[in-house]
Amino acid sequence: MTKRIGKYKITNRESQISAVDGAVITGNLTGITNLTTTGTNTFSGATVTTEPLRFQKKISVLTDRGGAGAIRSALTLADSGTNFLVPELTTGTQTIELPAVTAANVGWWCTFTMIDTADQIFSVETAETADKIITAEPDGDGTFTIQASANGFDFTTAAAKGCSFKITMISATAATAFHISNLNPGLDDNTGEVVAS
């Protein structure tokens, strides 16, 4: 069947030249004023916005596994920027595995937030024993328990709704790969909800 662009029948040659019916662009596009897309946009190069950027965080509600083990598949670069919501857990320690420590994964980050009391341990674990997490657990009195080479960072069974932390891959060096920040308590006394493992 003959293709059309608008009301015009076009030849294969014209279709090849045109980009308005979709195309693979070889080279750069510049000078665009407004750009509007409705599908999935993938920018694998550096992306610079010199005006304010408005976006929504990616939220993912995890589902209680009902038994000890991995709550979902291992995390990958595609999960970067996700705020995972952790529900009340019913049985056994439930885990989630961090991405491999590679140069390509440096800058990867996620947030974990409890949406109920954990009841079971929820453990964020490195993919390899050599991969380490730099952690600081609040003691509730302004001091911290430091573990600068942990293999896991956990919500304890006491972790309450609102307790959260961010984990970032700051380096491709396994011994200093991940960093915990943005800790928020769910309990008044600000201790006992997170622990390095």
Place this chain on the structure above:
Amino acid sequence: MGTRTGKYKMTKKEASLSAVDGGTVSGNLTGITNLTTAGTNTFSGATNITAATSYVEKISLLSDLTEAGAIRSALTIADTNTHFIVPALTGGTQLIVLPASTAANVGFTCKFTMLGTAAQIFSVDTAASADKIMTAEPDGDGDFTINAAADKFRFTANAVVGASFRITCVSATDAIAFTISEIVSGLAAGTGEHVAA
């Protein structure tokens, strides 16, 4: 030699009309479903993303200057959202200068995280003495030492791996230009690693 698009040899007019070999677009592009790029993307207008967005942090590992002085060139709006990783330092206080507190720079933000024991002061300095940083240093007992009009915010020589903070340009009014947040302690005492000056 004539250019080709696919199997078709293009006239100069056809090459000029076509965007599939790159081009300068005058006007808007709309109706795109999926968009994939592999180079550098620059959006100099406001950018609104109404779907969940995945991205990795921009990580930049600083290099020890081995003496007192500026560890790199002054920060600019192009550095916004960078997570700078600070190595162990030798040879004197090393500093980095913030961008000017102008309307165009409001929203500038970056983060600093220690990757080793600082051993020397690492200082984040305002560009002009009139530009002020609103700071709060943890005292290790739940209290804070406040300096709401600082010219610098620093890792002390005692700061260890994991110590971290974020600085954000919140206003073009010099007296309230920058604010500190997301302080993380690397020491169990939860104090003595960050100081305003």
